[in-house]
Amino acid sequence: MSFQKILAISGKPGLYELKVQTRSGFVAESLLDGKKITVGLRSNVSLLSEIAVFTYNEEVKLIDIFKSIATKENGEATISHKETDDKLKSYFREILPEYDEDRVYTSDIKKIFNWYNILQPKGYVTLDALNAEVKEETAE
Structure with a gap:
């Protein structure tokens, strides 16, 4: 996977x-x-694998954000992408405190949470799978 x-x-x-x-x-x-x-x-x-999110210092790969969510949620599903904008932003700030609020829109945050919740039951965003994926990318 x-x-x-x-x-x-x-x-x-x-x-x-x-x-x-x-x-x-x-x-x-x-x-x-x-x-x-x-x-x-x-x-x-x-x-x-090519998508990244802007922070004030660098771009953070989507897989690293998924890994942060999976760590916070112990590999379980995260909040729904249909939550209020304020709730989504505050949760995302916990995951990625340095994200650039001017360049990362609420619609982007909603996509990230929606994608995570699509991938989670399929086994793509378990901690083991994400750690293996990160090791594979750094080996390239």
Whole structure:
């Protein structure tokens, strides 16, 4: 289970796992309902492993934020992305105290919590899996 194959596709809800590449794009499977979709090369796609969050000093990789959440929650689900903006921001400040409030929007924070809660029951954000993922990235 690697973040290298987990995708966020603009305009599509949830997260997807990359299954196979085709001539005109690729096939991805939804982590929400298991349905497979074809995605064209023109679609705006982001790999979770490449996403980072702005802080005042540097950019922090999404996997490190997931690791902080998993540590705080002992590997369990976190708060819902549907909580109030103030509650989401204060919780996020506990996870990443130095995040740049001018460049990280509430919608970004909601996505992070939503993605974490999608990945958690699938076993992607357990402490063991995240530690292995971080070791794999630092070895590259």
